[in-house]
Amino acid sequence: MQQIIVNGPSQLKGSVRIEGAKNAALPILASTLLASEGKTSLSNIPPLSDVTTMAKVLRALNADVTFDENNEVLTVDTSNGISTTAPEELVDKMRASIVVLGPLLARSKEAHVAMPGGCAIGSRPIDLHIKGLEAMGAEFSQNGGYIDAKTDGLHGANIYLDLPSVGATQNIMMAASLADGVTVIDNVAREPEIVDLANVLNKMGAEISGAGTNTIRITGVESMHGCEHMIMQDRIEAGTFMVAAAVTNGDIMIKDAVAIHNKPLLSKLEEMGVTIEESDEGIRVIGTNQLKPVDVKTMPHPGFPTDMQAQMTLAQLLSVGTTVMTETVFENRFMHFPEFGKMKADYKIEGNSVIMFGPAQLSGANVAATDLRAAAALVLAGLVAEGETRVSNLQYLDRGYYRFTEKLRELGANVRRVSIDESGRESLVLNTVSSVTKLA
Numbered sequence: 099m100q101q102i103i104v105n106g107p108s109q110l111k112g113s114v115r116i117e118g119a120k121n122a123a124l125p126i127l128a129s130t131l132l133a134s135e136g137k138t139s140l141s142n143i144p145p146l147s148d149v150t151t152m153a154k155v156l157r158a159l160n161a162d163v164t165f166d167e168n169n170e171v172l173t174v175d176t177s178n179g180i181s182t183t184a185p186e187e188l189v190d191k192m193r194a195s196i197v198v199l200g201p202l203l204a205r206s207k208e209a210h211v212a213m214p215g216g217c218a219i220g221s222r223p224i225d226l227h228i229k230g231l232e233a234m235g236a237e238f239s240q241n242g243g244y245i246d247a248k249t250d251g252l253h254g255a256n257i258y259l260d261l262p263s264v265g266a267t268q269n270i271m272m273a274a275s276l277a278d279g280v281t282v283i284d285n286v287a288r289e290p291e292i293v294d295l296a297n298v299l300n301k302m303g304a305e306i307s308g309a310g311t312n313t314i315r316i317t318g319v320e321s322m323h324g325c326e327h328m329i330m331q332d333r334i335e336a337g338t339f340m341v342a343a344a345v346t347n348g349d350i351m352i353k354d355a356v357a358i359h360n361k362p363l364l365s366k367l368e369e370m371g372v373t374i375e376e377s378d379e380g381i382r383v384i385g386t387n388q389l390k391p392v393d394v395k396t397m398p399h400p401g402f403p404t405d406m407q408a409q410m411t412l413a414q415l416l417s418v419g420t421t422v423m424t425e426t427v428f429e430n431r432f433m434h435f436p437e438f439g440k441m442k443a444d445y446k447i448e449g450n451s452v453i454m455f456g457p458a459q460l461s462g463a464n465v466a467a468t469d470l471r472a473a474a475a476l477v478l479a480g481l482v483a484e485g486e487t488r489v490s491n492l493q494y495l496d497r498g499y500y501r502f503t504e505k506l507r508e509l510g511a512n513v514r515r516v517s518i519d520e521s522g523r524e525s526l527v528l529n530t531v532s533s534v535t536k537l538a
């Protein structure tokens with residue numbers, strides 16, 4: 099078992115470099131399945147366990163996946179044909195692997211993809227993915243733990259999404275790229291990662307317009323080819339360090355951060371009294387010793403991102419007064435609160451809102467991460483708390499944060515990651531990369 103041990107409080111100062119975005123890399127890796135000619139080379143790929151899982155899914159589908167010698171560029175070659183079964187043992191590990199469904203149907207006219215498990219933050223159905231692909235001529239059945247899909251050939255369609263699902267938008271956009279005719283998708287997700295995916299697809303020969311707006315229009319093409327692309331920066335990792343500066347009364351330059359991607363967060367932090375400075379170098383976030391209370395509601399982009407909710411609630415807990423966080427995207431994303439409670443946070447959950455009574459005087463405790471962003475929020479809480487905090491369940495953290503403890507230490511935190519054996523003996527984990535499953 100591994101744990102992160104934080105001794106707080108500390109004030110973070112310095113600069114930090116952000117990795118490529120997990121949520122852009124995963125669908126973009128899936129999109130490589132569409133190329134029947136050439137290779138796709140992707141740089142700024144974040145070395146995360148989710149990325150390794152997606153690379154393994156691609157390999158299971160017969161893609162040739164390689165890293166360059168510096169582990170910086172991932173190349174995928176699917177020009178020798180692909181198979182159509184995405185196996186359960188991989189899809190089970192990561193819900194995002196459902197985005198291979200659209201590319202498989204488009205390229206091979208059939209797909210057998212294991213049902214992605216419901217994850218802790220909500221039930222996460224895939225009805226909108228299926229409805230969209232059905233409108234384009236796909237037929238679905240469920241066989242054991244697998245979704246079986248087939249088509250005589252996908253055709254363009256007018257699709258309205260009941261809600262702007264990120265994954266459904268991506269799956270339909272990829273399928274429509276090789277469909278016969280024009281597809282128009284309304285009420286789509288507008289996240290920056292959708293735009294990054296559309297840019298890659300267009301480089302591969304697709305004809306997509308409107309990504310980043312409410313309506314995406316795709317004119318199907320006969321075939322697609324490989325391309326080169328640099329994955330966009332991870333706005334959620336950047337946002338996590340912005341909150342780290344805010345809650346520790348710190349001063350952090352988040353290098354090359356893109357302000358427009360983090361507007362909802364930055365505007366809330368400013369309301370709380372945090373200073374934000376944008377420059378060519380990046381975004382500098384300077385904390386304050388008295389955070390003002392603000393209420394927040396998560397929404398699809400460009401609203402406040404649910405993936406920043408757990409981190410933001412820490413800032414709210416520390417603010418002077420009563421604050422409310424309302425979670426509208428996922429139905430079960432407050433699981434970190436009982437853990438905050440162990441650190442002496444005062445809160446009350448009412449439906450999809452949590453009411454927080456600040457300013458919390460947090461004290462160190464043994465806590466367990468309950469999902470990816472909860473893991474980051476608990477480590478940040480440890481930075482603020484008096485005494486020692488131990489965070490376990492780090493497999494969640496490794497899904498989305500690379501060198502998290504190292505980066506925090508470089509900013510002045512007293513934090514270390516340890517491995518604990520059965521007899522309770524602790525040894526320092528010097529390099530987090532080795533604890534993330536690496537692709538051979």
Ligand SMILES: CC(=O)N[C@H]1[C@@H](OP(=O)(O)OP(=O)(O)OC[C@H]2O[C@@H](n3ccc(=O)[nH]c3=O)[C@H](O)[C@@H]2O)O[C@H](CO)[C@@H](O)[C@@H]1O
Nearest residue numbers: 121194222223224225226227262263264265266405427428
């Ligand atoms: C790998 C990736 O990019 N993950 C992100 C993606 O997840 P993901 O693509 O799974 O999120 P969605 O936007 O699809 O989900 C949003 C909401 O829609 C619901 N829904 C979704 C699809 C569907 O067919 N039916 C349905 O009801 C979900 O249960 C959820 O309540 O967007 C989420 C919302 O910004 C982020 O939190 C995740 O980090």
Ligand SMILES: C=C(OP(=O)(O)O)C(=O)O
Nearest residue numbers: 193194217405470471498
């Ligand atoms: C919920 C997240 O990811 P996923 O959709 O991959 O579970 C996240 O990145 O916070």
